[in-house]
Amino acid sequence: MNFLTETWQIHNNINLYLLESINEENLKDLAASKGRPVGEQFAHMHGVRMMWLKVADPALLEGLEKIDKQNIxxxxxxxxxxxxxxxxxxxxxxxxxxxxxxxxxxxxxxxLGYLISHESHHRGQIMLALKQSGHMVPQKIQYGIWEWGVR
Incomplete structure (x- = not known):
């Protein structure tokens, strides 16, 4: 495994760690500024990954599917x-x-930097939407998303 892959795995695990901490009903939470609901933020990250795979190596799209916004x-x-x-x-x-x-x-x-920056931006939007909706993630999660050495 090369260092790009290792870094990507840590980052993706942090996304999954955040998702796991969110209650199912809060996937519909919105920030005060509107935008995408929490669940659609995660779906968007997946969609952008698929967009880049289609350009860079379409064979890697095999088995992947677009997430239907109605069934998140x-x-x-x-x-x-x-x-x-x-x-x-x-x-x-x-x-x-x-x-x-x-x-x-x-x-x-x-x-790699682009992907991490893009998805981290959306993680911030997710955390803000949850906070503004009165469903802030526990402090353990707030700090845990910065624990790159533990994942």
């Missing part, structure tokens, strides 16, 4: 995030750390 559940989100996470791992395993990801500039390390 924690189980379905977790399964899909795990599957698309594995597909991204495979993409990184096929790519040398100094190599390139088809359709993305500059290098694979930049692509």
């Amino acid at each position: 559940t924690k189980t379905h989100l977790a399964e899909n995030l795990q599957q698309s996470g594995k597909a991204i791992e495979q993409l990184f395993e096929k790519t040398l750390p100094g190599g390139k990801i088809k359709g993305f500039k500059p290098l694979a390390t930049g692509f």
Whole structure:
């Protein structure tokens, strides 16, 4: 396993850790500024992963499906995030750390940074929506998403 894959796995596990801490009924929570509900934020992350896989290595899309916004559940989100996470791992395993990801500039390390930045932005939106809806995640989770060495 290369360091890109290892870093990606830690990041994806943090997304799953946050998702696990959220009550099913709170997947519909919205931030005061509206935008996507909590569950749709997670679905969006999965969708962006699929978009990049379609460009970079379409064969890795096999078995992946778009998440229907009308049928969002924690189980379905977790399964899909795990599957698309594995597909991204495979993409990184096929790519040398100094190599390139088809359709993305500059290098694979930049692509990893892009994915982590994008999904971390949405994690922040998720946490804000939950807080503003009166369903703030426990402090253990708030700090736990920063424990990269534990995942």
